[in-house]
């Protein structure tokens with residue numbers, strides 16, 4: 001019985017095993033990095049006279065041609081190869097014969113893939129940083145334009161105290177600025193080259209690891225070959241940073257969705273970033289903001305997935321590590337897309353300044369300031385708090401604001417009230433007397449804006465740029 005289908009079953013299983021094991025469907029994403037790494041490796045082998053000058057030149061020339069042909073669509077990366085490393089090597093051998101077989105001298109796929117992923121991640125860090133910088137530029141513009149745009153500030157999603165739109169945008173500026181700092185911290189730690197770690201224990205060839213590291217803009221080689229092939233900390237750190245970026249974007253999206261609702265009408269999302277309903281003609285939905293908020297989950301998933309994959313792996317390389325790619329690639333692409341779209345949405349969004357101001361006026365956001373007014377006139381704070389509480393109740397019944405009350409009405413609650421109360425509890429006074437660093441007054445905001453303007457002039461990744469230009 002077994003014989004009847006056994007042969008066929010084994011064959012079928014082999015095919016499944018092959019597909020299960022193969023990584024070309026996703027590691028083709030870093031074919032450029034794979035070729036770049038191979039070129040640096042071969043240049044070093046040539047310098048160390050492990051390969052002849054001629055061999056070195058022939059391989060590098062052919063690797064360049066393979067890169068060009070793939071980019072021009074003349075050479076397809078097909079799934080007949082197990083992974084991108086086999087694809088490049090097989091094509092090299094096909095084109096230049098035996099010389100091509102020398103490419104892999106003193107190298108293992110373990111240190112090769114560790115290098116490729118690092119090179120790819122490094123590039124993603126730079127690109128993500130550039131996109132965040134564009135977002136910060138838009139936020140800084142809004143901060144500059146809106147130091148007098150009064151709106152309610154919230155706690156518990158209840159109106160609390162008046163702030164300005166400038167101040168509110170400034171809060172997000174700080175978040176995305178920290179995100180950029182996180183990226184540059186990660187970069188500083190990860191920019192070391194694992195190539196030359198071999199399978200796990202280095203090699204017997206006289207490789208010059210400093211040279212290869214330098215050729216690819218790394219600060220230097222990694223210092224332990226077992227760690228070199230099995231370290232994925234840099235990727236975990238990057239996924240954690242990407243998760244934090246998504247968390248920030250998602251909070252911002254949540255606010256925009258609320259502000260864009262018919263109940264709030266603080267903002268109007270541009271038509272280009274809204275969508276309609278197939279049944280309700282009146283609808284203009286904030287789909288982009290909702291999608292960015294929604295995509296946060298898959299980015300967190302990439303982080304949790306890799307943390308889980310890594311937690312039980314003994315030194316050094318194990319095949320589990322192949323799982324570091326698919327979700328990470330998805331997270332990297334998702335975050336870049338989200339930041340870019342979000343920037344466009346905020347840049348084109350219309351702020352309804354009158355509505356914001358009215359909302360601040362009508363929510364007793366100046367109640368704290370009214371109590372402080374009484375304190376300044378000698379009323380103990382606890383008594384002042386009680387008096388203003390009663391006034392708020394009175395206003396709610398009459399559906400008016402504190403500043404709408406006549407002086408005689410106010411004086412029924414406390415004889416201390418005088419004409420200067422109106423000035424003291426106006427929205428402008430409430431905001432502009434909050435002058436400490438980080439507070440919403442125009443003067444405090446202008447100081448912050450000047451600092452952030454200087455910050456945006458700074459070049460990111462300066463040490464890396466210097467390393468590259470020294471080459």
Ligand code: ARG
Pocket residue numbers: 023027083109110113317319321322323
């Ligand atoms: N596709 C593999 C990965 O992504 C490449 C390294 C293979 N190394 C090995 N010893 N099988 O991790």
